[in-house]
Every structure is written in C-alpha cells, then in structure tokens.
Amino acid sequence: MELADSLLSGSRRALARGITLVETGGTPARKLLSAIYARTGNAHIIGATGAPGAGKSTLVNALALHWRRAGKTVGIIAVDPTSPFTGGAILGDRIRMQPLSGDPGVFVRSMASRGRLGGIARATGDAIDLLDAAGFEIVIVETVGAGQGEVEIASAVHTTIVIEAPGMGDDVQAIKAGILEIADIFVVNKADREGADTTIRQLRSMLTLGSARHHDWTPPILRAVAMREEGIGEIAAAVERHRAYLHGGAQLAEHERARIAREFQLIVQEAALERARAEVGAEAWEALVQRIARREIDPYTAADEVLARAT
C-alpha cells in the first residue's frame, strides 16, 4: 500500500494524510492501519490532561522542546473534544510550538473525529499507531477537559500526566477523584501563583485516600512554571522513571494487553456495523429506523433481525 510505505519511510505528508483518514474511519483507514500495524509498539505514549486553564499546551510544548534537545523525536496529538461540531480547529488555531516549527523531529496535529462512529477516542488510538509506526519515539496526547473521553484516552497511553493549576474553582474536587485514578504523574503548573501549596497539599491528601490502583507506583506531585520552562526536566525524569517501572515488571505487558483487548473490541464493533449496514442496504436501514421511531419495533429486536440477516 503506497500511503503506508510513504508513512513508514518517514513522509510527513503521508502521516498527515493518514491521520485525516483515521479521523473519518471506514475501509481506507482500516487498510492503512492494517498495513502499518506490525511497525507499532515502539513509542512511549504519554497522555497530558487536566482542567481547562491549567496550561496544558504550554507544558506539552515545553516537554517536547526538552525531549528534542535530548535528541528524541516527538509526535503531539491535540485532541479537541468539541470537534464533532466545529471541525476541530480550536486547538490547531492556537499559535503553538513556535521554537519547534520547521523541526522534522516534531509532528503536531490537532484531531477531530469528523463524525466517526466510536468518536474521538477511536480516532486518537489510531493516530497514536500511525505516529508510532512513523518512528516517533515519544507520542504525547493532549486532551482538554475531564470527561469520559479523557478517561478513555488514558487507557490508550503508557504514562498519564495530570496537570493542575492553583485555584481552579470549587467542584474541581469531584473531577479530581476520577482523574486521580488515571494519573501516573501530577504536575501543579503555574506553581508561582498563590495557592500552589494548597493545591499540592490537596492532591497529596487525595492520593493518600485513594491509592488502590497504583500498586507499586506512587504518582509524584511535581511543580512547574511551563511558561518559563521551570520544572520541565523533573517531569521528563519522572516520565522516564515511570517508563522504567512499566518495563521492569509485568506491568507493561499487562497494560498493553488491556489496551489491545479494548482496541480490538472497538475495531470489531465498527467493522460489524459496517458489514450489517452494507448487508441491509441504506434504504432498508432507514426504513427500520423509521419503524423504531414509530415504536412499531424496538431497536433491540431490530438489531437481532439485522444481525441474523447479516449471518
């Protein structure tokens, strides 16, 4: 497959086209992903998430710069949860990565799902595979918000960095409790601001309360001022320690198995739906939807009929 070959031999244009393909999904995307899959599994995949206003983009940029200076290639995927409606240009519109522009060792892309079934989480998982196969040693997935999407994306990365900032409003607590369990590293960004110590203290006490999931790894709580590139080396070192931790025991294998089992289920679902729709035909499918809307048939019985027909 020509596109796959170009992508594997390092063409940025092919990579960009490939990502557009996986945003849309469908057969062309599946063919590409099938062709490059054997070359995946080498990148260290990092998730960067946290509430709006925590300074995620600045921190991710600073980390990318740090790793570039150390000679590592870095791919960045900025996931925009608002994208199903807007076309997802919000993060892309930001002027970002200035010191890195023109550097062939960095690839930045903001992702939209373009109405793909399975949504942005599926498209992101596929884009990670493309960057991995294209040879990027570090892949960072940056997500805005703290909803279900972020938790889903967390299951597709190796190391999750949760970024906080001092004084972010009163029921951030509720979100933290969930985010807590996906975090491998906490960063309190904008640590020169008032309230940083309080935020660190709160994180520490929450960590003490709910440490069930982390086994032998205690998530460090680090300070940073990403705007001034302060604390970035410490974060990079913590990522390296976490990576070594994963590789040290059975953790990485188990993590990979869980990630792949989940991805595989989603891929089977997507392919099954496509088959069923093709089998039934667009018109008959629409007629069925109309019958469900009129409550003449329930969608569960209708699904059984459709799948029986596809058999």
Next chain:
Amino acid sequence: MELADSLLSGSRRALARGITLVETGGTPARKLLSAIYARTGNAHIIGATGAPGAGKSTLVNALALHWRRAGKTVGIIAVDPTSPFTGGAILGDRIRMQPLSGDPGVFVRSMASRGRLGGIARATGDAIDLLDAAGFEIVIVETVGAGQGEVEIASAVHTTIVIEAPGMGDDVQAIKAGILEIADIFVVNKADREGADTTIRQLRSMLTLGSARHHDWTPPILRAVAMREEGIGEIAAAVERHRAYLHGGAQLAEHERARIAREFQLIVQEAALERARAEVGAEAWEALVQRIARREIDPYTAADEVLARAT
C-alpha cells in the same frame, strides 16, 4: 417480563434495578429495554451541562422543585464521567434534593457505566428510556464537564441547558465554542456574582458569531441564582417554549429520527460484538488478543477473521 411489568406499573424498586441492569449492559438489559420500548417517547428530556463549579446540581434541584410544584413528575440522572473507575458514587454521595426526598413524583439516580462497552453515553440513553417508560414527564440528565461525553449525551436529549457562572478561568472560551452549538438555553448561574454581565456579553457575542445550527430557534441567555431559587421560573418557561418550538414544526420528528438512528447503530454494534465473542469463545478471543499484542496479526485483519467466522 416481570421486571418490565413492575417498572411500567410504577415500581421505584424495579426502576432502580433496571438502571443497574443497563449500567452493566448485556442480554438482561437488552431484554428489559426491548420489553419497555413501546412505552417510551412521552417524556420531555432535558440535558443540563456546563463546566465544573457552575452550580449545575443546585440548578437542577431547583428546576425539579419548580416542576413538582406544578404537578409534574421528574426523573433526574446525574452522569458521573469519572465513574468507570470509582463506581460512580461521587454525585450520589452529595446530599441533594432535600426538599424532594420522600416525594414519589421524583426519582434521582447517579449513573456509572460499570465498565460497559460503549460507556456512559450508552447507559445514559438506556436509563432515559427506562424513566420515560416508567412515566416520568420530565427527565433531566445532568453531566459534569465539557468533553466528548457531554456532546454525545446532548444528542440524546430534546432541550440542552448550558450552565455557566461568572469568572471560570481563561480557556473556558475554547470549550464554549463547542458547547455553544449544543445549547438550546444558556443560564448564567450565580448571577449575583461579579462578572455576570461580562459572561452574558461574551455568550451573546459568541452566539452572534456561530448561529449556524439553530435554524429558527435563538437560544435565550438567562440569569439565575439557583441557591436562592431566583430565575428558575424563567428557565422552566424557556424549556416550555423550546418544547413548543420542537413540536411546532418538523424539528421534533427530525430530532427523534437522528437520535434513534444513532442509538440503533450503537445497539447493533454492541449486539454484534457480543455475538462475535460468543461465537469465537473466550479462550480463542484471548489468544487472538495475545497474537495482536505480539504483532503477529493486526487487529483489522483479526476483526475480519472473527466476523467471517461469525457469519
């Protein structure tokens, strides 16, 4: 089906059990939903979303009280995006609905997905159907955050209320741009706080910029102080106007068709995966996952093989 009969005849215990069932998914959930589906389609379904700290729960409680005083029955689903890991007790743990406790015309439930494939959005859609079939005239779905999950849930409701509060941090803008397009009604809560006028002005100018989706409906921007039950009647009136608008033209039918088409796809996907897994068997499925993890086969080819076998 006994559980379905109890639920349809108004048993709260049956409703609670039904929701637990749809959180888990699978055949028992599908059977229940299939049995009650003909009785759905009567409730007006409202989504209430917005950034953390906007006071969503308080506002939803006040609205529920308002409608109870008007003699309407109200079901509330509080969706917790953090739930896949925590079991979802965060929202439920809050002391809420005090003036309504013991009132049989109100049902409040916080939702978790309990690891269900398709996640919280699928479980929420099903829970809406259960409350609808149980006879609740108004169903409110309250979501925390502003991620993909919220946008997905918005497609399952009739009227989406987006709740803002003054002074919520600096890149709320980015989120608003996506939320804007799902909002039918804006509420600036905590409107007695400094900055309320600025927030209203910002919303107004964003609405002017991006009004593509709303056709003949202009989302009103309303003020409220939910803690003191101020502005609640106006919100309820706006919901009524939006409902009348939907029923007035082809909007409701089209909205329902789109909602059902989407739900149906998800139901087919879920059922197809279950069939495929049952066909392949747990051991062979796991062996396949292991082969994918070793990169001996790519998951797309593996999915084709699995679906060919299920045929």
